[in-house]
Amino acid sequence: MPILMSNTETIPGKTIVEFYGVVSGNTVRAKHVGRDIMAGFKNLVGGELAAYTELLSDSRKEAVARMLEQAESMNANAVVNVRFATSSVAQGAAELFAYGTAVRVQ
Amino acid sequence: MEALTQLGITLMVLTVTYLVGSAIERRHFDSLRKREARLRAFPTVTFERLPEGWQVADSGLAMGSTVVSLDYFKRFLAGLRGILGGRVRSYEPLLDRARREALLRMTEGAVADGYDAIVNVRLETSRLASSRGRGKGTAGVEMLAFGTAVKLVRQP
């Protein structure tokens, strides 16, 4: 059964019976130079940088997957109060980070 | 000839920083694991509200932070990664260490002040730009953990 997730205090319609602690998932990604150059051109006219949108959302999915892996290793069946944080940790590299509290719901 | 000397020096610096950097990293992970095990029974959660049944006697803000920087070898790898794109693996252990350190410092502070738990934990990351290279370089990364520490009337 997949692990449930929410950014509220609890999973709607369920009650938390046990809570285990904070779980988190991260990933650091860099874009390659080709993308950088294309984005440079795109910046001239504005609009969505589709390649970046994709890169960031893919990375965020991976951060979530790692967070869920931690929750799974704690035998939790849900992660509540999930928060995201994106930060540029170095020139050209961004960290996507997700964290929440691992719980057991019923 | 000059290029070779330069390459030799670079390789030497890379080797030394790799060896020293990984030794420091290993030691830090050991220390993190030990301290985390010691504080395992102390609840830290991201809940905004208190778990039901908890009676709060007192509360305060708990904070912990650390500023970390990469060793030359890992920065070199990250630099190459910046050309190819993809997962910057060399940064992961550093950020993981820093975040756990910040969480631990927050928790240790709360324990020292006699609190029983921390709720509504938040984590922040920010890059400190280096003064060199027109602010493009990275001097370090700050990790901040903060939350509301509570003293309970009755243990949960």
Place this chain on the structure above:
Amino acid sequence: MRFEPRAPREGINVSATHPLREAALLVAGVSAIFAALILVVGWSVEWAVRWIPPELEARTFGDWAHHLSSPEHEAERLAVEALARRLAMHWPGAPYEFQVTVSDEPEVNAMALPGGTILVTKGLLRESQSENELAFVVGHELGHFRNRDQLRRLGRGILYELTASALFGFNATAPEVTGFLGQMADRGFDREQERAADRFGLELVQAEYGHVAGAGRFFERLVSRTSGLGDLAAYVSTHPASSDRLEDLRDYAAERGWRREGVLQPWTRSD
């Protein structure tokens, strides 16, 4: 709702890949990209050079390098220029009006500049022990003009600079790597060019003097002194692998039955 302390499994947020393995992969990947870049730049310069007629080159760069020469070397400048033009007589249809510039540097070096100007250093003139020896060096530079190497070098320089700054300009670490690879790449391109220029220079010397004595002398002294480097370092760094080239020259002369002994013309050395 009950608190049950549990710890997540260790190592989920840290990739298992060994840093050294990661380093090897990255270096290989970046080198591959750079090698591709060098090839593309090389080819596009080859292609572009074919489309720039020497007349246009001469008009564009024309007298530009003339101003580099120091006035106190005027007598020597004229002597070397006369030598260059005499050698160029054996290159029928040479599209350039060759000019010589003498620079003040003590290092032994010579260079073909776009537009038909040969730059020789004071150090070279001091080091030359016969006219034949100097003629070979000048002939070598004429060989560069015949193959349009001066334009290639200029074109490659500009393109490398442009692409590198477009691609890696923002990157803190890359210049160390790319700079080294660029130097190596240039050297790869240069080797063939130098060999071709050597042979042409030798042909001119043979045509002018009827023998190639003295031509190799310069290299011989270079080879014997490369271990000490010193003021010859500059020449070696832009004209790599002197011993290989010396051997090539000997073979080339032997194949054609050119005499390696003969009367050397004196070169009035200056101080």
